[in-house]
Amino acid sequence: MRRCLVQETGTLLQQSGVKQVNSVFFGGGTPSLALPHTLEAVLEVISQHALLPADAEVTLEANPSSTETEKLREFKAAGINRLSLGVQAFNPSDLQLLGRDHSVEDSLRALQEGRTLFPGRVSVDLIFGRPRQTVESWQGELKQALSVCDDHVSLYQLTLERGTALFRQVEKKQQTVPDPDTMAELYACARGTLQDAGFRQYEVSNFARNGAESSHNLSYWRGKQYIGVGPGAHGRFASRGVGQTVREARIQTLEPQQWMGQVERLGHATVKRTSLSQLDILEEILMLGLRTTEGLTDERWQQFSGGASLHDIFGTSEAVQGFINAGLLEFSHSVLKVTPSGLAVLDSLVPDLLLATQEFCRGRCDGDFTGLHQTSGRAE
């Protein structure tokens, strides 16, 4: 596994031709179960192919279980400098309901250890919208979280995944999740509580204080390139040397055994490469940019729009004007961004903005505006 990760990292870095890697994120599943040595080897191969600055953000996603906590010191030695802890809840019965192996005490211990090792650089994941959760109980839990957390909180609404025990229970009506209005209240309550504690919301589900924003995650939302390594990883980058500099969407083989086999044979296991049209890219940076409180700048937009400004595209849209009038969207100083109330209903804003973008691109009729996906299939 280690050999394959190292191999694929090297191959993809080479294909991308990037000169500098600004951040690394070991996430998805439980990378903290891996040996610290493995991560060290990956970081090393990155340094061989590109510049990895000494202060580059290197995050590890970890569960607060005791075995993983014990290894944190070693991970730090391996090069990790930021920790994202999947605490999820400060309530024993909910942890059980969510199918978590750790206890509240585990979380407290992991947080203490993490904050000692990575002061100011520990993030806590919390899940809301749990069965029978009320605003009152949530408020209490947030208070507890704030008393022990560091400077970063990620806040996720529970999504019921098919195949989980909880999904089945809800389906059979043995459990009920909060209704949409309560869900909205839970979210609003968390936003308010975190703000009162000095946190600034910088994205739909991310809050930071003292400059502890995750630069890695910000890169996604700012439309930067990223390389996905490992089974099922997604990437967005332009390959160099294949006669094109078009940005592509890449997906690596999902099944670990197959993934390893392919990496061993081909050096990487990209299972799907899709060239992104200008429209695809614009749609993506629009959707992602609006998730942030900094919004979408005209400068970034024009990098991909071939010179058309945000105003050219959204200035005449009736829907956009409606959103602005309703206090959901702001468009000033060449920045398009949602207001705090707009952020909560972003998914209802984006479709209309996508339509405006599509309409504009169709009007241009340029070859590269067709929005056609050229799938080159399995990479050689």
Added chain:
Amino acid sequence: MFLQAAWVKVGWEWVAMGHVDFNYEVSRSLAACQGVLLLVDANQGVQAQTVANFYLAFEAELAIIPVINKIDLKQADVESTEEQMRRLFDFKNEDFFKISAKLGINCSEILDAVIQRIPPPNSDHSKPWKALLFDSTYNHFRGAVTNVAVIDGKVQQGDKISSAHSNKSYEVQEVGIMSPDQQSTQELHAGQVGYLIAGMKSIQEARIGDTLHLSASPVEPLPGFKPAKPMVFGGIFPMDQSEYRDLKVAVDRLTLNDSSVTVAKDSSAALGLGFRLGFLGLLHMEVFNQRLEQEYNATAIATTPSVPCKARLSSEKLIKQYRTDEITIYSPAEFPEKKDVAEYLEPIVMGTIITPDVHLNKIFSLCETKRGEQVDFTYIDTSRVLLKYKLPLNEIVVDFYDLLKSITSGYASFDYEDHSYEPAELVKLDILLNGQVINELSTIVHKDKAYSVGKSLASKLKNVIPRQLYEVIIQAALGGKVIARETIKAYKKNVLAKCYGGDISRKMKLLKRQAEGKKRMKKIGNVDIPKDAFISVLKR
């Protein structure tokens, strides 16, 4: 021989179309006959349709032979059936034939009775040919195939004939009798009923009730029939606009064989292009829609049926504009304002219900909610009752029959005939979304029903319009007065929490699909209404 031909023809009409909507067709056929067999199922007794058909034949002054069929069945109650028919229709004991068509019991006696009791047609072989056109079908290769009853003279292949109505001339290509299939003959002569093919290109040329004669010898036309008047209107729209042409072809083909359906193009902002069809009645509409689906495989959205009402105008300006002081209103858009109207009129039917008396109370209250007025109540045997009700057609077009069947476990039978137009306090009910009137949802209702209809439409809409970014206020209003209101609260939160690496593609896909969906929605102000929402409200 000619008697048999008429019998076959009429017999079929009675079995297949013994329903009020086809009164018109039945009465057409009756005009070509001298006598009828009134068949009643001993298992079911007299049905509402039996009464209607009896009176059609009675008024046409035909000889009527009562026949009680299915006497072989275990549940057959021949006694009661006979008693019902005696009470209702004044038959005498010796009039009845009690048969089993299935086992052939007493069937041959009927043929003898037909010859004895039914008078020969009043016709003259020596006069020039004269025939009544009483039905027609369309044949793709031969044009209109007409059914005619010959009154006088004779006709044969090659004769030049004319229509008394249009004065158009045709050459007879083929004549024959129905036995029961078409069987060509040398000629058709006085007293015979048969078919005639004369190169009429469309079914509209073969005008039902027309008198045909030899071109060389014009005759005094027969009284003929009034053209069939559609009384129930319903919209038909393709599921998808790309299927409009297929639907058009299907509708065209079906109407070729049924000239009583009126067709007008219709367009709705919500449902796109379609048709507004006029039918003789409910069953007619039902049959037509079913055939549309079965024979042409066209899936279509059928909208809630409506009936034509009338208005007596008081406004000089409107009278001038319409050049009449009484107008017929086919759609809510044509509904004149109250200030311009002396009175509104709605179509009333005379409904006949025959039911076991145990269900009477439930039927009384059903008819009352449908604004019915009882005009007759008769026990036709010890336990069965015949009820006559004047009912507004508008009240029975949607679910009256279904309700009647369900409250009587299927034991009541119902039939109706057009009766009159009577003054009614009609109002136009508008539906507003965020203050904007949605034209396709407007309806004409009786004042007393406005509140309940408005409330139910508003709550139906509340259930089918998804929650959205902006609050949606649904109102039902009469003129400017709101009588019902529902609110769909705006989303407070609609954003999925997680969006990193692999989530991005998934999320993008979802949002793009929503954007696609928005294109198919109808925007009313800042409200997006899915097409399905309209359909579920407009659909029957």
